[in-house]
Amino acid sequence: MMKSIADKLERQLPRLVLAPTVLAIMVFVYGFILWTAWVSFTNSTLLPKYEFQGFFQYVKLFGNDRWWVACQNLAIFGSLFIFICIALGLLLAILLDQRIRCEGAIRAVYLYPMALSFIVTGTAWKWMLNPSLGLERLMHQFGFTGFTFDWLVNSEMSIYTVVIAGVWQSTGFVMAMFLAGLRGIDDAIIQAAQVDGAGLPRIYRCIIIPSLRPVFFSSIIILSHIAIKSFDLVVALTSGGPGYSSDLPATFMYAFAFNRNRLGFGAASAMVMFGAVMGIIVPYLYSELRGKKHA
Amino acid sequence: MAALKIENIYKKFGSVEVLKGISLDVASGEFLVLVGPSGCGKSTLLNLIAGLETVSAGSIMIGDRVVNDISPKDRDIAMVFQSYALYPNMNIRKNLSFGLETRKMPKAQIQEIVQKVSTLLQIQNLLDRKPSELSGGQRQRVAMGRALARNPKVFLFDEPLSNLDAKLRVEMRTEIKRLHQRINTTIVYVTHDQIEAMTMADRIAIMKDGIVQQFDTPENVYDNPSNRFVAGFIGSPSMNFMPAKVGIDAGQAFLIMDTGNGRSHKLTVPREISPLAPWNDREVIFGIRPEQITEDTKRSRETGKNNIINCEVQVVEPTGPDTLVFIQLNGVEVTCRVHPAAARRPGETMALQVDMSKAIFFHPETGERI
Numbered sequence: 001m002m003k004s005i006a007d008k009l010e011r012q013l014p015r016l017v018l019a020p021t022v023l024a025i026m027v028f029v030y031g032f033i034l035w036t037a038w039v040s041f042t043n044s045t046l047l048p049k050y051e052f053q054g055f056f057q058y059v060k061l062f063g064n065d066r067w068w069v070a071c072q073n074l075a076i077f078g079s080l081f082i083f084i085c086i087a088l089g090l091l092l093a094i095l096l097d098q099r100i101r102c103e104g105a106i107r108a109v110y111l112y113p114m115a116l117s118f119i120v121t122g123t124a125w126k127w128m129l130n131p132s133l134g135l136e137r138l139m140h141q142f143g144f145t146g147f148t149f150d151w152l153v154n155s156e157m158s159i160y161t162v163v164i165a166g167v168w169q170s171t172g173f174v175m176a177m178f179l180a181g182l183r184g185i186d187d188a189i190i191q192a193a194q195v196d197g198a199g200l201p202r203i204y205r206c207i208i209i210p211s212l213r214p215v216f217f218s219s220i221i222i223l224s225h226i227a228i229k230s231f232d233l234v235v236a237l238t239s240g241g242p243g244y245s246s247d248l249p250a251t252f253m254y255a256f257a258f259n260r261n262r263l264g265f266g267a268a269s270a271m272v273m274f275g276a277v278m279g280i281i282v283p284y285l286y287s288e289l290r291g292k293k294h295a
Numbered sequence: 296m297a298a299l300k301i302e303n304i305y306k307k308f309g310s311v312e313v314l315k316g317i318s319l320d321v322a323s324g325e326f327l328v329l330v331g332p333s334g335c336g337k338s339t340l341l342n343l344i345a346g347l348e349t350v351s352a353g354s355i356m357i358g359d360r361v362v363n364d365i366s367p368k369d370r371d372i373a374m375v376f377q378s379y380a381l382y383p384n385m386n387i388r389k390n391l392s393f394g395l396e397t398r399k400m401p402k403a404q405i406q407e408i409v410q411k412v413s414t415l416l417q418i419q420n421l422l423d424r425k426p427s428e429l430s431g432g433q434r435q436r437v438a439m440g441r442a443l444a445r446n447p448k449v450f451l452f453d454e455p456l457s458n459l460d461a462k463l464r465v466e467m468r469t470e471i472k473r474l475h476q477r478i479n480t481t482i483v484y485v486t487h488d489q490i491e492a493m494t495m496a497d498r499i500a501i502m503k504d505g506i507v508q509q510f511d512t513p514e515n516v517y518d519n520p521s522n523r524f525v526a527g528f529i530g531s532p533s534m535n536f537m538p539a540k541v542g543i544d545a546g547q548a549f550l551i552m553d554t555g556n557g558r559s560h561k562l563t564v565p566r567e568i569s570p571l572a573p574w575n576d577r578e579v580i581f582g583i584r585p586e587q588i589t590e591d592t593k594r595s596r597e598t599g600k601n602n603i604i605n606c607e608v609q610v611v612e613p614t615g616p617d618t619l620v621f622i623q624l625n626g627v628e629v630t631c632r633v634h635p636a637a638a639r640r641p642g643e644t645m646a647l648q649v650d651m652s653k654a655i656f657f658h659p660e661t662g663e664r665i
């Protein structure tokens with residue numbers, strides 16, 4: 001009798017232990033996704049209202065200039081950020097892979113930015129790029145008085161400062177991934193190619209880089225989700241300014257939902273972002289899981 | 296003409312000297328096997344020949360050129376790696392043609408060569424697959440095909456069969472040998488497997504600790520090993536070594552063997568092989584191969600000059616064609632190879648005939664041949 005209760009308990013124990021986490025995730029992640037979806041179909045302002053109003057928030061959203069600036073910025077930021085991070089990360093990884101001295105130290109230097117939060121990165125770059133404090137002033141002090149670098153306060157260019165800071169932060173991580181990929185390649189393959197008469201550029205172009213395809217794939221996925229959810233970097237670096245010239249969808253959503261008390265409108269933009277992220281993540285997970293089954 | 300000539304090569308990695316003065320010359324069309332235990336520097340030597348590493352001292356000649364400062368691609372060699380090292384992102388056709396494309400060979404000619412090589416190695420139906428879709432044996436063939444396609448002056452093989460299972464290894468061994476007879480190109484083949492070395496080689500170089508111990512034909516290496524290491528390394532089951540005291544009686548050398556139970560026996564050494572004169576009353580290492588200790592037959596009694604010992608059988612291992620019988624002589628275990636029908640059971644006493652005409656002797660300290 002006692003034994004069967006103990007048995008039962010033992011069988012149920014894992015479920016009991018996991019239950020609070022599962023419950024919390026169900027409520028605070030999936031529950032609130034559904035809640036946001038509902039709110040996006042209402043005319044909520046400061047406080048949520050629950051009567052269904054159809055798609056009018058979405059219609060307004062897609063008619064909003066500022067939203068399109070944010071989307072365009074995301075496209076610029078996302079594509080440049082991903083492209084430069086991968087190009088630079090791959091280049092650094094290849095250089096580091098040449099068995100140079102103090103590799104460990106150099107690798108650590110490139111990886112350290114990863115340990116900072118985007119807020120710190122943003123703030124540091126804000127100072128460095130500020131025309132009256134940072135780089136421009138420094139160059140003036142060196143005597144290059146003609147030097148100007150005012151991207152931070154130039155509404156045409158401000159989004160590119162976000163790219164600079166983002167790249168600075170994430171390149172080291174991409175480099176580490178590529179370095180691991182490069183180290184995973186059998187030395188004999190490179191030797192075989194040398195004996196086959198290929199020079200180093202051809203070896204990299206035809207053999208090594210093509211066989212890093214999985215690393216490219218993971219990098220793009222990881223970087224694109226960093227790009228889409230970028231929020232803190234913009235807030236710390238430009239606060240979306242000058243004006244709203246460097247807004248991203250995430251800062252747009254925050255500004256409308258919480259600063260301008262248009263909860264329903266903010267929720268609609270959040271749902272559009274959610275859809276975009278799912279569009280990237282779902283095919284990725286699908287191919288990953290399918291790949292596992294094959295292996 | 297020598298296709299490959301290696302003169303007094305040294306190689307250091309940092310302060311570690313891996314190769315210590317290697318000299319070899321390989322005739323055109325010859326099949327040279329470098330054999331030795333793991334870590335003795337075989338791959339390093341092969342990489343030096345290929346130009347993947349640079350020598351610390353000494354010179355390498357391929358054909359009539361010194362190639363010390365020539366890059367791998369201009370040395371006119373092709374190499375087959377232990378891990379096969381196929382290009383993972385390319386299909387088999389591309390793997391075969393990559394080296395030719397790098398050399399800017401016309402397309403039509405490349406196609407012709409790929410066709411020829413893949414037919415020769417029977418991999419025509421694999422051409423559109425990726426290396427990851429091939430079995431070990433098929434990858435091995437592709438790796439050889441990639442080398443063959445280049446038609447180089449010297450082929451280098453680095454333990455190409457060691458990742459295959461035993462049966463396939465034996466098959467590929469024969470196949471490589473047949474291939475060599477067909478194309479007749481110089482081959483330098485590295486292995487740690489002495490059977491591969493014995494079966495494939497025209498000449499064998501046995502290496503240990505970065506030094507060539509002996510460089511000779513398989514027959515000579517087997518019958519006339521230059522030291523105890525070579526004698527023990529070549530041959531399976533391995534040669535028997537036992538310490539034995541030399542006696543000389545009326546100009547005739549003999550060895551005193553303790554056959555157990557306090558009995559001893561004098562094995563006479565044929566005069567023509569007896570370099571033992573200076574060793575009277577001293578101990579040497581007596582080496583004899585298992586097949587030279589066999590059952591006592593009538594014929595052997597006539598020719599054997601009374602070198603018959605009676606010993607207690609300790610262990611019996613049937614191998615099929617022969618049975619291995621283990622006995623004790625001078626306190627060490629000795630393997631004898633006898634006809635299965637003649638083998639006695641453990642614990643019984645067996646009369647064994649020792650063929651002393653092929654006995655060899657080693658210095659007890661240096662291990663050098665006496």
Ligand SMILES: Nc1ncnc2c1ncn2[C@@H]1O[C@H](COP(=O)(O)OP(=O)(O)O)[C@@H](O)[C@H]1O
Pocket residue numbers: 308311313331332333334335336337338339340
């Ligand atoms: N690149 C290297 N750096 C340092 N030591 C090496 C290097 N390559 C080989 N060695 C050393 O040289 C010795 C011989 O290696 P190797 O030629 O690969 O042996 P084998 O092929 O006979 O098993 C080993 O002790 C190995 O540790």
Ligand SMILES: [Mg+2]
Pocket residue numbers: 337338339454
């Ligand atoms: Mg090796």
